[in-house]
Amino acid sequence: MGFLCNWCSYAGADLAGVSRIQYPTNIRIIRVMCSGRVDPTFVADAFLHGIDGVLVLGCHLGDCHYITGNYEAEIKMSTLSKLLCIVTFSDRMRLDWVSAAEGNRFAQIVSDFTNHIQELGPSPIKEGKNKTQIIDDLEAVKSVLESSRLRGLISRQRDLVTEKNVYGNQITVENFKNLLDDAINSEFVRHKIVIKIKEIGKSVPDIANEIGIKAKEVLEHIVVLRSRGLVDVYEINEEIPTFISIQGGKE
Amino acid sequence: MTNDDIRIGVFVCHCGTNIGGVLDVPSLADYASTLPNVTYSTDNLYTCSEVGLTDIKENIIEHKLNRVIVASCSPRTHEPLFRSICQEAGLNPYLFEMVNIRDQDSWVHMKEPEKGTDKAKDLIRMSVHKAALLEPLERIKVAITHSAVVIGGGIAGMTAALNLGNQGFKTSLIEKELELGGLLKSLNKVFPSNEDASNLLENIEIIESHDNINIYKSSIIEKVSGFVGNYKVVIKQNKKTVDIDAGVIIVATGAIPLSPEGYFGYDKKKIISQLDLESLLKNDQVKANNITMILCVGCRNEERRYCSNICCMSAIKNAMLIIEKNPNAHITILFRDIQASGTVYEKYYRKAREMGILFINYLPEKPPVIKKDVVDVYSDLLNQDIKIPQDLVVLSTPLIANEDSEVLAKMLKVPLEENNFFLEAHVKLRPVDFATDGVYVCGSAHWPADIAESTSQANAAASRASTILWRDHLEVEGSTAEVKTELCIGCGACIRICPYNAITKDEETDTAIVNKVMCKGCGVCGASCPKNAIIIHHFTSDQIRAEIFTYGGEI
Numbered sequence: 001m002g003f004l005c006n007w008c009s010y011a012g013a014d015l016a017g018v019s020r021i022q023y024p025t026n027i028r029i030i031r032v033m034c035s036g037r038v039d040p041t042f043v044a045d046a047f048l049h050g051i052d053g054v055l056v057l058g059c060h061l062g063d064c065h066y067i068t069g070n071y072e073a074e075i076k077m078s079t080l081s082k083l084l085c086i087v088t089f090s091d092r093m094r095l096d097w098v099s100a101a102e103g104n105r106f107a108q109i110v111s112d113f114t115n116h117i118q119e120l121g122p123s124p125i126k127e128g129k130n131k132t133q134i135i136d137d138l139e140a141v142k143s144v145l146e147s148s149r150l151r152g153l154i155s156r157q158r159d160l161v162t163e164k165n166v167y168g169n170q171i172t173v174e175n176f177k178n179l180l181d182d183a184i185n186s187e188f189v190r191h192k193i194v195i196k197i198k199e200i201g202k203s204v205p206d207i208a209n210e211i212g213i214k215a216k217e218v219l220e221h222i223v224v225l226r227s228r229g230l231v232d233v234y235e236i237n238e239e240i241p242t243f244i245s246i247q248g249g250k251e
Numbered sequence: 252m253t254n255d256d257i258r259i260g261v262f263v264c265h266c267g268t269n270i271g272g273v274l275d276v277p278s279l280a281d282y283a284s285t286l287p288n289v290t291y292s293t294d295n296l297y298t299c300s301e302v303g304l305t306d307i308k309e310n311i312i313e314h315k316l317n318r319v320i321v322a323s324c325s326p327r328t329h330e331p332l333f334r335s336i337c338q339e340a341g342l343n344p345y346l347f348e349m350v351n352i353r354d355q356d357s358w359v360h361m362k363e364p365e366k367g368t369d370k371a372k373d374l375i376r377m378s379v380h381k382a383a384l385l386e387p388l389e390r391i392k393v394a395i396t397h398s399a400v401v402i403g404g405g406i407a408g409m410t411a412a413l414n415l416g417n418q419g420f421k422t423s424l425i426e427k428e429l430e431l432g433g434l435l436k437s438l439n440k441v442f443p444s445n446e447d448a449s450n451l452l453e454n455i456e457i458i459e460s461h462d463n464i465n466i467y468k469s470s471i472i473e474k475v476s477g478f479v480g481n482y483k484v485v486i487k488q489n490k491k492t493v494d495i496d497a498g499v500i501i502v503a504t505g506a507i508p509l510s511p512e513g514y515f516g517y518d519k520k521k522i523i524s525q526l527d528l529e530s531l532l533k534n535d536q537v538k539a540n541n542i543t544m545i546l547c548v549g550c551r552n553e554e555r556r557y558c559s560n561i562c563c564m565s566a567i568k569n570a571m572l573i574i575e576k577n578p579n580a581h582i583t584i585l586f587r588d589i590q591a592s593g594t595v596y597e598k599y600y601r602k603a604r605e606m607g608i609l610f611i612n613y614l615p616e617k618p619p620v621i622k623k624d625v626v627d628v629y630s631d632l633l634n635q636d637i638k639i640p641q642d643l644v645v646l647s648t649p650l651i652a653n654e655d656s657e658v659l660a661k662m663l664k665v666p667l668e669e670n671n672f673f674l675e676a677h678v679k680l681r682p683v684d685f686a687t688d689g690v691y692v693c694g695s696a697h698w699p700a701d702i703a704e705s706t707s708q709a710n711a712a713a714s715r716a717s718t719i720l721w722r723d724h725l726e727v728e729g730s731t732a733e734v735k736t737e738l739c740i741g742c743g744a745c746i747r748i749c750p751y752n753a754i755t756k757d758e759e760t761d762t763a764i765v766n767k768v769m770c771k772g773c774g775v776c777g778a779s780c781p782k783n784a785i786i787i788h789h790f791t792s793d794q795i796r797a798e799i800f801t802y803g804g805e806i
Contacts, residue, residue, distance in 0.1 A: 001802065006327065014325045017354030025366040028373050029355060030798050031326065032790055033730075037774030042795055049803025066773035067676075067686055067750040076778065107359070125806055135806070148781035155744040155779035 001046050002029045002055040002110070003038045007065035008100050009057035015103030023107040024114040027055070035059070035095075036069030040080035043093055044142035048135065050126050053092045053117035055109070060097040068158075070097070075157050082184050083144060087137035091120060136195050143191040150187055153180055189213065190221045194230055194245045201234025201242035257383045260316035261292035261375065262307055264299075264323035266353055271296075273357040274368045279322065282372050286379045290314050298323050304336050311340040318382040322350035322375050343387035345729055345789055350378045373802055380797040388729030388788055393768050395480035397720050400425065400497040402472060402659070405433020406451060407694025407705040408503030409458055414713035416463035420720050423465045423495050424458070425472065425486055431455050433505050434695075437526060439533040441702060442568040443599045451702065467493065471655075475500070475662040478769045479689030480725050499689045499716040500663065502673055503709060506650035506695035514548050515621055515646055522621060522644045525562065528569055537573055539580070539643035543626045544570065545619055546586045550649035552615065557670055559649030560699040563590045566647050567603045574606050583609040583639050585619050585628055611637065650699040663690055664752040673697050683712040687751060688769070691715050730789035731770040732777055736762045738784035745776035745785060 004010040010031050016023070032038060035058025043054045056077060058070040077095040084090035094113055098106045125134050144150055157176060164170045171179075189211065196202065196210055204222065208215040222243055225231040234244040261283035265271030276294045283292035291314045295303040298321055310316060319342065321333050326349040334344035352371040360367035397420060401412045404426030412424040430436070432455065438448035458464055467488050474485040484495045508526045511517040519527060525544075531537050544566045550559055563586070570582045589610070591600040604610065611630055613619055619628040626639045652671035653659075660667045665685045666674040673692045676684040683691050693708035694700055700708065719725070734745070734754075739762035746754045746763055753769035754776060756762070765776075765785075777787035 001799065010325075011327060014327060014351075014354040017325075017358035020358055020361070022359055022361060025360050025363050025370050028370065028377065028802050029351070030377070030795060031351075032774065032795070034773040034775060037778050037787065037790060039778040039792060042792075042799060045796055046799050046803060048806065049800055050806050051799070051803045066771060066775065068748075069750065069773050069775045072748065072775050072779065146783070151779065151781040151783075152742060152744060155748055155781065159747045 001051045001053070002027050002057060003032055003035070003042070004029050005035045005037075005058045005065075005069075006031060006033045008059035008063065009035070009098040009106065011100035012057075012098040012102045012106040015100065016107045017103075019103045021103055021107040023110045026114050026117075027110055034064065034066045034069035035073035036064075036066065036071075036076075038073060038076070040076050040145045041142055043077075043080055044138060044145055047089060047092065047123065047125070048138050048142065050123050052120075052123045053113060054094070055113055056093070056095045057098050057106070057109070058095075060099055063099065071158060072155075076154055079150065079154050079180065079184065080141075080145065082181070083141045083188060086185075086188055087134070087141060089134075089138070089141075092117065092123070136192070139195050140188060140192040143194065144184070144187045147187055147191070149183060153183055186221070189217070190225055193218065193221055194225060197231060197234075197243055198245045201244040203237075203240050203242045205240075207243075257288040257318060258290040258314065258316050259286075259288045259318040259320060259379060259382050260307075260310055260314060261286075261289055261320045261322065261379070262298055262303075262310075263292070263294040263352075263375070264303070264321065265294060265296050266323055266357075267297065270323065270353050270357040273361055273364050274352060274371050275364070278368065279352075279371050279375060283320075283322075283375050283379070286376055288318075288383045289379060290316060299329060299332060304332075307333070307336055308340040311337065311342055317342065318346050318348070318385060320348045320350060320375070320378050320382055322352050322371065322378070324353040325349075325351050325355075345388040346382075346385050348378050348382045348385065350374045376801050377798040380801045381794045384791065384794045384797055386788070390729045391727045391767055393480050393725040393727060395719065395722060395724055396482070396496045396498040398422065398497050399499045399501065399716055399720065400482070400484050400495055401501045401503055403433070403503035403505055403694070403696065404428070404431040404466070404468075405503065405505045405694065405705075406435055406702055407505065407696070407700075407709040408433070408501070409454055410706045410709035411501050411503055411693060411713045411716075412464050413454060413458055413461070414710050415716060415720075416458075416461045418713075418717055418720075419463065420717065421463050421465070423467060423484075423497065425467045425470050425484075427469065427471050429469055431458065431466065431468070434508075435702075437529060439529045440568065440572060442564045443595050445568065445572065472659060472662060478766060479687075480719060480768075482689065499691065499719050501709075501712050501716055502659070502663070502665070502685075502690065502692040502696050503694050503712075504653055504656070504659065504696040506652055506672070506699060509549050509648040509651045511548055511646040511648050514648070515545065515619075515644065517646060521642070522646065525565055525569065525645055525647050528645050532569065532572055535576075537576070537643075539641075540577070541639075541641045542570075542573065542580060542582045542643045542645060543619075543639055543641045544582065544584045544645045544647060545613075546584065546647045547615075548646040548648050551587065555649060555651070555670060557649070557699075558588075558590060560590065561701045562647040562649065564596060564599065564701065566645070567591075567600060567608070569645070570608045571603050571606060574608065581607075581609075581640075583611060583626075583641075585611050585613045585626070587613065587615060611639075650695055653696070656696070663687070665690055665692075683708055683715055689716075689719055725768070727768050728772060730772045730787075731767045732765045732772065732774065733767075733786045733788060734763045734765055735784045735786065736760060736764075738782050739763050740782055740784075742781060744779055744781060748775055748779050750775070 064070040208218045234242045263279045280294040338344045399422045412422045415422045470486045470488040477483045480498045482497045617629040668674045676686045691712035693712040694705040741761040753766045757764045774787040777785040
């Protein structure tokens with residue numbers, strides 16, 4: 001699947017056509033006006049529907065038709081990439097820049113990416129042993145990308161590190177990166193927990209076992225999730241509570 | 252999910268043999284007819300021909316189609332044509348979609364016709380699912396105020412105002428000083444013609460008596476609001492406030508020469524600036540015989556990394572004028588590089604050398620040292636220290652941005668670059684435009700410019716401004732962003748992220764609101780909103796997801 005921006009990459013693809021440059025048939029293109037329109041949840045959705053590889057192509061940095069859209073695309077895809085890394089899916093997503101004059105480059109990128117995906121093989125969610133596990137992981141990635149916390153951080157990133165906030169403080173790139181990484185990791189675990197306890201209630205030690213992290217950590221996350229109204233106590237068996245996800249809640 | 256209200260017509264094009272020679276077009280039309288909500292599908296030889304277009308119109312009416320898909324070439328070239336055909340048939344132009352099965356299919360998969368056809372089927376199916384979710388959108392007609400505001404009454408501002416006034420547009424020229432003229436008033440003569448600067452101010456009479464130009468002297472800008480075609484500018488003239496309506500604004504606020512305070516012992520007596528020298532020359536007060544000029548003072552360094560474009564020529568001009576008056580004078584120009592581009596300036600420079608003016612190169616890491624009667628400088632060319640006798644030193648400093656640039660930039664919502672000069676929309680393709688529609692820039696406000704450049708840019712800006720002013724009204728694209736106020740939490744992320752400042756906060760509801768005229772429909776706000784509260788019309792998340800889901804399939 002390819003997301004191409006109307007002014008540069010889509011035009012580059014058209015130029016490849018006009019120039020009769022041949023490339024593999026595996027790609028289907030969705031036209032957007034700007035690469036910054038590509039919500040990272042679209043990419044998560046693509047993977048959840050079995051698509052083997054996703055290309056996002058925009059204008060070269062500094063040349064965006066909408067001036068800053070591709071910088072936002074870069075930031076969004078960078079966070080998406082970190083999340084996909086956690087679930088070892090990052091190799092299947094690529095962000096690149098193609099200008100309206102680069103028909104050759106477009107064809108080259110599509111060819112290279114197609115070969116790369118062919119080497120990786122079909123998406124692991126279509127077949128294979130870990131199918132449910134991977135689907136759960138991708139669902140968690142999608143939930144994180146839909147959460148206000150991450151979306152808020154991603155959309156404010158550029159202005160927070162370049163301009164001062166309302167208190168006159170400027171956040172350094174390094175500090176912001178740490179803040180974001182922390183948010184990514186903790187929110188991912190939280191949303192994974194929510195998915196794990198969607199169908200049946202589970203206890204903290206059980207959840208910890210399934211996910212592979214310490215019970216103490218799970219408990220901290222459960223407390224936060226409860227305060228957000230995303231999970232609640234299911235029942236208490238011999239003084240051990242189990243928890244289950246509930247609908248609604250404040251993200 | 253079939254909805255009786257959605258009636259899609261699919262027209263697949265052969266484009267002669269361009270598509271038909273590679274893909275199995277009839278089978279694509281057949282395939283389309285099997286898709287949900289498709290009422291009618293057919294194939295045409297050339298859909299963009301008279302015959303093809305009529306076919307679309309007739310079938311819209313006959314089959315009561317309310318969505319039209321053309322599978323052919325690129326929407327970048329043909330979308331406007333097919334949209335207007337839909338409009339002629341009574342269908343909202345935004346209920347039309349194109350599928351690119353030529354530039355992005357038949358032309359690039361010529362050796363794989365079967366796979367190419369499969370790809371076309373997928374692309375058509377994606378489009379059908381998106382089309383079912385399309386909504387009618389309206390293009391907004393915006394009324395225009397057919398007048399202009401020009402900020403700055405120097406050579407650039409005056410040229411722009413005169414241009415617009417002559418075209419018949421009412422123009423308000425705002426000048427913060429007591430008189431028009433800008434920097435030209437402080438100059439003696441101008442290069443390369445060496446004529447009096449006052450010659451260039453002859454137009455002031457014409458401007459001051461022009462029927463279409465209103466001049467506001469001693470006036471500064473207090474507030475700017477509105478958007479293209481509908482600006483409201485509030486100025487303060489002495490203590491009085493004046494409201495001016497305008498359709499366009501031109502920024503021509505110029506730049507100011509840096510005073511060399513703190514450089515090389517500047518004392519305004521024996522160590523002076525080029526601007527000081529202009530006054531002395533004007534009043535014939537240059538008595539010195541041995542003059543050393545130092546170029547690039549206070550620029551092309553860490554603090555100001557730019558070259559100020561005009562100082563080399565200014566220094567050379569003044570040096571030549573001094574020698575013409577006083578043939579016994581010895582002038583040495585200490586330079587880092589000489590900017591003498593083109594034929595005219597190169598000739599000017601050579602003439603100066605032929606007149607006996609000495610040009611000695613100095614290194615920035617070994618700047619000249621001024622002593623009582625002598626300037627010490629290390630010459631890189633000669634690889635030795637030289638002592639130059641002097642009884643006057645002249646420092647060439649750069650033009651720097653006006654101190655009120657920041658305030659003005661915020662009022663106009665236009666950007667500044669790192670040296671606080673105004674930043675254009677695109678350095679090559681739109682050099683006098685701002686990204687914000689209806690605001691333009693010219694002259695040294697944008698970059699240190701000589702008079703020829705300033706007048707060219709001023710005429711360019713006036714010309715660009717007139718492309719708005721001549722119209723009866725503006726029509727804006729309907730595919731813009733819209734905030735769902737019930738979901739908006741007023742975080743302001745979209746307000747900050749919009750490259751066009753098209754989103755503001757509604758004071759009453761504390762939620763974001765998009766100005767449909769300023770919105771360009773890029774969709775970045777929609778992809779960023781923490782609450783998914785923004786709809787990007789014509790490229791909605793639902794529409795895009797429909798395309799993704801139908802391609803990927805269910806797992």
